[in-house]
Amino acid sequence: MANDRVVSPTPGVRRRDHAWARPLIFLALLVVLWDLIVRLFDIPPYLIPKPWDVALAFRDEGGRLMLEAIPTTIATLGGFALSVIFGVGTAMLIAGFKPVESYVYPLLVFSQSIPKVAVAPLFVVWFGFGMTPKVISAFLLGFFPVVVAGVQGFKSIDPDMRDLIRSMKASRLQTFGMLSFPHALPAIFAGFKVSVTLAVVGAVVGEFVGSNSGIGYVLQRSIGNFELPTMFACLVILALIGCVLFWLVEVVERRLVPWHASQRVDVVATP
């Protein structure tokens, strides 16, 4: 039976081993499929390059692309850091104070409907070329998911749990530190994970409109020059940046909220 082979004495460890391999296998399949489609339908290289051409582009320009990835990553991290600080702060205010919720939250939702790509050029006008508009653009995309997740986390506390801490006459600060914040952390981390991938998009948008460095800049220029293999190589690098940052957030999450249902392996609390 297939079942017998799957079950092993240390399921957790085995799952870890496979966790990396599986998406890679899937990715390889996709690349093969891509190659087949390009060959079968005879798609010209100025529409979709062959995977091999992209690999060659990596060989020729890989080093330069990696260098260009640095400012993009910095902008992403900067925007994400701002999202974390202001996102969690805003969520706290919204969840903690009724007037803030009724006045600010709807406006925030409204502002999210403004296409940020359209206003990005404005940041260049305001802040000039370089890092600042990129960071701000990454921040604007990464901010909202943190707020939404944070509000959800802070507000989803069991009423009995509130009663419990109230019956002990906890101060506002104690209630926050001992109940609200730890309770909200798993939700906040879910927001962080969405935020960090969106921050990559934001940074690239910032580079589209106002920068002469970064993957976004190279991406745009290679489209202009019909250098499709380079452009695809850029996309791969962006995807990698997103994956690595996502994974880093998960590592931190596993350390900070080992108790949450999504993280439970077989942890033992320290006294």
Place this chain on the structure above:
Amino acid sequence: MQARHLRTVGAETTTAAAQEPRRRLIDVQGLVKIYRTPDGDVPSLQPLTFDIADGEFIAVVGPSGCGKSTLLKLIAGLVPATSGSIEIDGRQVVEPPDDIGIVFQTPVLMAWRSVLRNIMLPVEVRKLDRASHLARAHALIEMTGLKGFENKFPWQLSGGMQQRAALCRALVHDPRIVLMDEPFGALDALTRERMNIELQRIHFETRKTILLITHSIPEAVFLADRVVVMTERPGAIAAIYDVDLPRPRRLSTMSEPAFIEIAKAVRSHFFAQGGID
């Protein structure tokens, strides 16, 4: 079962307390609670008047939804009364009183704290002396059979164990008044009986004032000095029964005629109303 002593009163005070008429500790006068909700008012308690003496063990039984939990939250100062008054020790309850421990209907343990740290929560929040209370916490853990699980997370415990941890948390700061909302509902029959005996012992040794809400009529009669029977929602007091069975009561007490008679009388209220759930 080892008997650890938790704030034991001396033998002479025990006899003295048994003789002199007990002082009134909790005084409930014309208590009414109506929940105001967006889709109309939900009357939860009709005018309720009763009192609880210092050191008394009161059990409250009533059909589901009759306002038992509401009554407990009112006494705990967690929800405001619509009208009427509650006085503890002659002082109006407007906020949660200091010397009180509560066991809620659900364990409400914090998932991010170990069992021991959950139990120590009241000590942390109230900034009490850690060392002495830690010893108390360990004694309680031992008593409730949670030894060896101190450093586990709540979700690694069974439902019954979680509720026992919640009981430890309610007792750790040695409150004078303990309010319990169906604390043993999730326990199996055997553990439940053991906890009943433990609770009786705690009450006997420490002279705490205990209000116990329960669905079990035998449990109520077994533990209580007086059993308060409530009517269907909105809850009013249908009757109050004195249980003057000698203490300590043993499991064999449950088969004595006097016990059965009181249990029968309590049960008769629910036959008329359609049963306790």
